Amino acid sequence: MKKFRKIGILASGGDAPGMNAAIKSVTCAAIARGVEVVGVVGGYAGLMSENFKTLSIQDVSSIISHGGTALYSARCNEFKLEESMQKAIANCKKHNIEVVFSHVNDQPMKAMEKAGFVQRVGRENFCDHIDTALLRA
Secondary structure (H helix, E strand, C coil): CCCCCEEEEEECCCCCCCHHHHHHHHHHHHHHCCCEEEEECCCHHHHHHCCEEEECHHHHCCHHHCCCCCCCCCCCHHHHCHHHHHHHHHHHHHCCCCEEEEECCHHHHHHHHHHCHHHHHCHHHCCCCHHHHHHHC
């Protein structure tokens, strides 16, 4: 299995319980495996605007006690457009981000399905649980 060197993590849609815990868990697990973690600030809009922040264990050590999401989340209708998806992919390549972990609930997932993103990326590349995602990474 390929070992990733750099991953991104983002929060999509509105805030939901467990987002900061997921951000912390993925960040700590990745760093423990020698993987660099980049937080995408502002959800999918952050992917398109290159709003990236390198995360450390210190950055995420106390985020569980805070409300909302440490990386901020936002709806992004622009991401439904093919050219926006291409821009996000190009930005990830430019910054050597090989995988993006996205904590999404049903609404953003349905939007990605409707926009054709799930079919384009492949449903097999989505995980329904953080443990499954970490095992695959």
